[in-house]
Amino acid sequence: MRKKICAENIGNETQEKIKELSMQNVYACYQCGKCSAACPATEEMDMLPNQVIRYLQLGMDEKVMEANTPWICASCLQCMSVCPKGVDLARIMEAIRMIQLRSGKNEISIREFDDEYRKRAPQIALISGYRKFLSLS
Amino acid sequence: MKYPYFPGCTLYTKAKSFDEAGKAVALKLGFELEELEDWTCCGASFPLAEDYDIALSSPTRALVNGAKVGDKLVTLCAICHNVLKRTNNVMKTNPERREKVTGFIEEEYDGSLDVVHYLEILRDEVGFEALGEKVEKPLAGLKVGAYYGCLLLRPADEMQMDDPDQPSIMEELLVALGAEPVDYPMKSECCGAFQVVHSDATATRCSREIIDSAQSRGAELLITACPLCQFNLEDRQNEMKEEDTGMKTLPVLYFTELLGLALGLGEAMLDTEKHFTDPKPILASHGLVAADAEG
Numbered sequence: 001m002r003k004k005i006c007a008e009n010i011g012n013e014t015q016e017k018i019k020e021l022s023m024q025n026v027y028a029c030y031q032c033g034k035c036s037a038a039c040p041a042t043e044e045m046d047m048l049p050n051q052v053i054r055y056l057q058l059g060m061d062e063k064v065m066e067a068n069t070p071w072i073c074a075s076c077l078q079c080m081s082v083c084p085k086g087v088d089l090a091r092i093m094e095a096i097r098m099i100q101l102r103s104g105k106n107e108i109s110i111r112e113f114d115d116e117y118r119k120r121a122p123q124i125a126l127i128s129g130y131r132k133f134l135s136l137s
Numbered sequence: 138m139k140y141p142y143f144p145g146c147t148l149y150t151k152a153k154s155f156d157e158a159g160k161a162v163a164l165k166l167g168f169e170l171e172e173l174e175d176w177t178c179c180g181a182s183f184p185l186a187e188d189y190d191i192a193l194s195s196p197t198r199a200l201v202n203g204a205k206v207g208d209k210l211v212t213l214c215a216i217c218h219n220v221l222k223r224t225n226n227v228m229k230t231n232p233e234r235r236e237k238v239t240g241f242i243e244e245e246y247d248g249s250l251d252v253v254h255y256l257e258i259l260r261d262e263v264g265f266e267a268l269g270e271k272v273e274k275p276l277a278g279l280k281v282g283a284y285y286g287c288l289l290l291r292p293a294d295e296m297q298m299d300d301p302d303q304p305s306i307m308e309e310l311l312v313a314l315g316a317e318p319v320d321y322p323m324k325s326e327c328c329g330a331f332q333v334v335h336s337d338a339t340a341t342r343c344s345r346e347i348i349d350s351a352q353s354r355g356a357e358l359l360i361t362a363c364p365l366c367q368f369n370l371e372d373r374q375n376e377m378k379e380e381d382t383g384m385k386t387l388p389v390l391y392f393t394e395l396l397g398l399a400l401g402l403g404e405a406m407l408d409t410e411k412h413f414t415d416p417k418p419i420l421a422s423h424g425l426v427a428a429d430a431e432g
Contacts, residue, residue, distance in 0.1 A: 021186045040327045040346075044339045072336055074343075075185065076327035077291035081301055088292075094185035108335050120372065121334070122151035124216055124365045127181035129334030131192075 009059030014099065018056065021095035026056045028085045035079035035089050045069040049079055049089055056092070070096040071107055071133070097132065107133035140258065141207040142170035143199055145217035146178050152214070152364040154408030158393035159213050159255055165400050166263050166271060170211060173202050179220040182331070193238045196224040197246060201239075204250040213255045213393065215363035219288035219296065222252040226295050254289065254298060256306050256362065256392070265313040273401030275315030279423050281395070282356035283307030283318060284347065285325045286366040301325060307360060307392060314399040323350035328369040337376070344373040348387050357419045360392040367391060371413040388416035398425055 019025070029050070036048040047055075047067040055063045064070075070093040079089040101107075108129065118126070148156035163170050177195050184192035199221060203210035212218040228235045229248030239246050259268060285304050293301040304325060308318035326347055329340025347370065351359055361367050370389045378384050390407070397406030404426050409417055421428040 021188060023187045040343050041329075041332070041339050043342060044336055072332065072339060074287075074327050074330040074332050074339070075182065076287040076330065078287075078327065081291055081293065088185075091185045091187075098186045098189070113334070122364050122368050123146040123178075124151075124181050124214070125331060125333055125368060127146070127178065128216065128331040128365070131180065131182045131184075132331055133335055 003060065005058050005060070007059075010057075012059065012061065014061040014065070015056060015059065017099055018061070018092060018095045021098055022088070022091035024088055024092050026053050026087070026092070029053045029057065029083075029087050030085065032084060034082045034084065035087075038078040038082045039073075040076065040078065041072050041074060044072045049073075049093075052092065052096075053087070053089065064096055065100065069093070075132075101133075101135045104135050106135055110134075138168040138262070139171050139207075140168060140209055140211040140253075141203045142172050142211045143176055143179075143203065143217055143221065144172060145212070145214040146181075147364040148214055151411065152367065152391065154394055154406065154411060155213055155364065155367075155391035157408075158391065158397040158402070158406040161402050161406065162393055162396050162400055165402065166259075166268065168258065168262070171206075173199065173206070173210075176202065179217045181216055181220070183220045183223040190234055190237050190241070193224050193227060193234070194242050196220050197228060197238050198242050198244070200225055200228065200248075200250050200252070201242070201244045201246045204246060208249070209251045209253050211253050211255055211258060213362065215254075215286060215288045215361075216365060218252065218254050218362075223292075223295055225250060225252050254362070256289075256310065257298060259310060260306055265309050268310075269313035269315075272314055272399050274399050274425060276311075276395070276399050276423070276425065277315050279316045279420075279425070280319050280355050280357045281311050281316045282321055282351035282354070282359045283311060283324060283392075284351070284359045284361045284366060284370070284389070286361065286363050287325070287327050287330070289362055290325055307362075310392065310396070311360075314396065316395075316399075319351060319354045319356040321350045321354040321356065323347045328366045329373075330365055330369070333365075333369055333373075337373075340369050341373045341376045344369050345377050348374070348377075352385065352387060356387065358388045358390060358416055360390050360395055362392055364391075374414055386414045388412060388414045388419060390416055
């Protein structure tokens with residue numbers, strides 16, 4: 001599908017919100033790709049971490065909102081550790097999740113966990129998972 | 138010496154041996170962990186969204202309570218440690234957010250507390266050399282991979298425990314215990330963390346890569362300071378074995394369990410029932426625990 005990149009889309013409301021929540025400047029990124037090289041979870045992602053920033057630079061936040069990448073991110077901070085420009089991509093991923101969670105999206109359903117799993121899993125897995133994947137948590 | 142101590146939710150239940158061995162070892166080494174009164178869950182993840190102040194209120198309350206009884210707050214759980222230390226950093230460096238959060242919980246706090254991990258107490262207060270002298274059952278010949286994971290080390294400028302790429306604090310501990318630390322490239326990679334409740338395939342694959350990396354360098358078991366890493370690395374082995382029936386399992390212990398064993402506190406330090414991969418056969422093969430009758 002052809003996509004038109006136009007200046008009017010750059011800096012729209014969603015991008016402003018991402019900037020406000022993450023405190024990160026996507027234009028600091030020069031697309032070296034070290035974040036994607038360091039990320040341990042790219043195998044399950046449908047958009048590479050550096051591409052998330054690239055789309056935001058181009059004002060194409062709707063692509064980022066559709067991607068599974070922020071939901072596969074485990075906030076392990078490898079990306080921010082290797083970034084030569086000091087961009088904390090984990091915060092950008094969190095902002096993208098937050099915008100969706102705050103509009104009511106639930107990425108997981110607690111009901112789908114069977115009782116046996118709930119008993120086996122440590123609190124820390126459930127609580128941190130709920131914080132990352134459920135609205136109002 | 139008594140230190141205020143924040144155990145966290147998981148150390149009260151699923152990771153009881155991490156906590157109990159930590160306390161017993163402390164006494165043996167001449168210090169005491171004194172649990173904070175009325176602590177609550179830290180939130181189990183540091184809020185990365187800048188406006189999410191409410192998520193800082195619970196860890197800040199723990200910090201406030203810690204500051205009332207001492208100048209240090211000791212943690213064992215890597216996640217609690219990360220959340221408390223990063224929250225403390227916000228309190229110290231961001232007056233606007235501090236005012237909002239402390240106003241909400243109706244407390245005064247300036248971030249003066251030092252959030253210290255148990256490993257740092259061992260290194261900086263007890264000293265690995267002095268610790269080595271107290272070893273009663275040297276772990277001679279035991280090849281152990283130290284698994285750091287993410288949150289003890291990153292972000293490095295806030296956590297300030299060790300080099301995030303080449304950490305060595307747990308290897309130094311292992312040397313003091315007489316064990317053979319195994320260096321392997323994946324020791325500070327992510328196990329998949331909370332993805333286990335979302336994309337368990339990610340957690341299984343990430344954990345497998347860590348296990349393979351450690352085993353390829355000869356590790357017979359891993360030690361960790363994180364109950365979520367411990368869970369993923371051990372529990373995911375069930376899935377791994379379904380895919381790969383020939384896979385050799387790898388036990389994952391809390392570092393305090395192994396420490397307790399080396400200090401002569403006995404098998405009571407190991408909660409073998411809570412471990413999904415039994416560490417006893419490998420420990421028994423080195424004469425560190427009694428061999429099970431069934432083998």
